[in-house]
Amino acid sequence: MGTAEIADTSSAVARHLPYLRRYARALTGSQSGGDNFAVATLEAILAEPSLIPTPAEAKVALFAVFHRVWASAGAPVGDADTALSARAQGHMARLTPFSREALLLSTVEEFSPAEVGRIIGTDATEAAALRDLALREMETSVRGRVMVIEDEAIISMELAAIIEGMGHAVTGIARTHREAVKLASADLPDLILADIQLADNSSGVEAVNEILARFDTVPVVFITAFPERLLTGLRPEPAFLINKPYSEEQVRSAVSQALFFASTETLGA
Structure with missing residues (x-):
């Protein structure tokens, strides 16, 4: 990867970072917890720049690296920074594993089922099924x-x-x-x-x-x-x-x- 492409890729990652932080906070239950994993994600990319192949693939690749980092840590919920966060974390266990991730990625971050699958390590059909399951579980609770x-x-x-x-x-x-x-x-x-x-x-x-x-x-x-x-x-x-x-x-x-x-x-x- 040339110098210009590296610069373009870095700019693309920076452009998508606010949305990763939004997603990380919603996923972990707290801003501090989400930001910790966002920082760890950037550190992983700095250590291995090839994790972001091209500027065009930056968003999907950025979220995929985040999931790899988050999953390797045991997919934990962050420390509660408010009373609402504490209650949010208490409810986290009610959902089927990976369904919340699929829901957030597809409806809030607007990834396609195929992209969601690449991010969380499954296929498009399973990603769509997990999203629909999360919606049913949340709406009826x-x-x-x-x-x-x-x-x-x-x-x-x-x-x-x-x-x-x-x-x-x-x-x-x-x-x-x-x-x-x-x-x-x-x-x-x-x-x-x-x-x-x-x-x-x-x-x-x-x-x-x-x-x-x-x-x-x-x-x-x-x-x-x-x-x-x-x-x-x-x-x-x-x-x-x-x-x-x-x-x-x-x-x-x-x-x-x-x-x-x-x-x-x-x-x-």
Whole structure:
């Protein structure tokens, strides 16, 4: 591999790293645990650059190296950095081995079944079967009450319909920072589904931060067209982040995972 290609490959790895960190956190149950394995992955690549054959293959290869590193350590869950993380780790054992990985990789990271198979060491058919199994196990395990923070009426109605179609209740829809804080204070949800850019130029992130300052046990799923604004390496980062435009499957997956892996004591299985 020439100098120019090495530089291109390094740039490709750097470009995909925020998404690996997002995946690692959701997989391990904590930001600190996920970051530790992301660092170990980069160290493995530095020691053996051929693990990333070409820039075009960088994303799949990066995630595959991560899985090799994670599996070689016994596929552990990281140390809990919040109360929600501790409960998330407690739920991890409920899922069939490798089904959560297949689900995250296919619905959140948008890998094809063939790519998921390459990453976790199986074939496309088995990867798709594991993904479907995880969805069934998660969706039937927990029911909760969800608050939507979204200023676009059509999108908020669509999100509410998806949530209610899953068997969850919608506590309400907020269009601004102020409305969101007021709604959460009046009727505390089990999960918040929030856009980061709201009407009147207010911030969904700031609204969520204010809510969590009062009620720190509420898991959050962010929906945004600008994921890089949240995947900065600064703490805290969202474990569940959906890119716009999103698919119904992505929303269902993130909501199920957030309620299952970061559920509050008020939820009943």
